[in-house]
Amino acid sequence: MESADLLLHPVRLRIVQAFLGDRALTTGALAAELADVPPATLYRQVARLVDAGVLQVVVEQLVRGAVQRTYTLRASAAVITPDQVAAMSAADMRQAFVAFVAGLLGDVDRYLARDAVDPVRDGANFRLAGLWLDDAEFTTLLQDLMRVLQPAAAKPPGPGRKRRILATVMLPGEEATPSLPGGEATVAPRGGEATVAPRGGEATVAPRGGEATVAPRGGEATVAPRGGEAKKPTRRKRRTT
Structure with missing residues (x-):
């Protein structure tokens, strides 16, 4: 599967966005951030990203008798090349943008769900120029x-x-x-x-x-x-x- 097809899936793109910034997350922590995604779907898409080399396991440990894995993003593998972008149709581009915005909306929702939200203090803003x-x-x-x-x-x-x-x-x-x-x-x-x-x-x-x-x-x-x-x-x- 080409990286464009792999990464522009709505759920997989949100998973990749969650790992940006050198974050290390377990599937449990990821599920808490993407609470609207059914667990079975989330685990299946995480496995797809691991098989493709986009996510990598950095820690394995036993937690209450089960293996808990911690993942990080391999940023070099999470790239859509200019040639792949050039080959995208208008419908492909629209679908990719919708998935991109969906990830941002999830980030905004998690921020606004915190206690004592202060956009000025926190530097939260969005602008158009x-x-x-x-x-x-x-x-x-x-x-x-x-x-x-x-x-x-x-x-x-x-x-x-x-x-x-x-x-x-x-x-x-x-x-x-x-x-x-x-x-x-x-x-x-x-x-x-x-x-x-x-x-x-x-x-x-x-x-x-x-x-x-x-x-x-x-x-x-x-x-x-x-x-x-x-x-x-x-x-x-x-x-x-």
């Missing part, structure tokens, strides 16, 4: 995020530390070229200026203090800093994070 970035800027953003997150992700459990759940969703939005009546315009960042082109022309965005030109259809519009040379504008997309 729209960013205008071209492909190169988006790649740079992802690289910057990885540089910040990798040292934090490498920290092991320790005194005073809490497991923090960080979930990310990246979605491409529309191009930065909304139409205006009678013409076409681009969207300017704060502090910039947008120009409007007559129908059949193209408009560009100039930073404050620069100049934007309008090109007829089939031509190219340029942006020049005041007194400088003109450059081709970069087409940006709205990215939802």
Whole structure:
């Protein structure tokens, strides 16, 4: 079974999410966290993940005459490759996202079920932002995020530390070229200026203090800093994070 088929099962994905952060859990502790999953289903899916090498047994001990196993996640095995993602259909992607959100809802429910919940004190929050970035800027953003997150992700459990759940969703939005009546315009960042082109022309965005030109259809519009040379504008997309 390919890792995509293995991991995108709704119950198996929630099991994997429960182990994130170098956690070691017994099936009993896992069952307490995924209380809505029937025990027989949970044990069967844990066994599937062990057989596939995604979970590994790190401790075995006798508890009241029965063998109790403690598992950890093999993060290197819990990976869906870019090629597998590219081969997914829209229905596959929707199913995967539903399973992903279901795991997050379980985490939220467990947090809200605690005594004396204080989201401000606990740093619990969720936010949505729209960013205008071209492909190169988006790649740079992802690289910057990885540089910040990798040292934090490498920290092991320790005194005073809490497991923090960080979930990310990246979605491409529309191009930065909304139409205006009678013409076409681009969207300017704060502090910039947008120009409007007559129908059949193209408009560009100039930073404050620069100049934007309008090109007829089939031509190219340029942006020049005041007194400088003109450059081709970069087409940006709205990215939802």
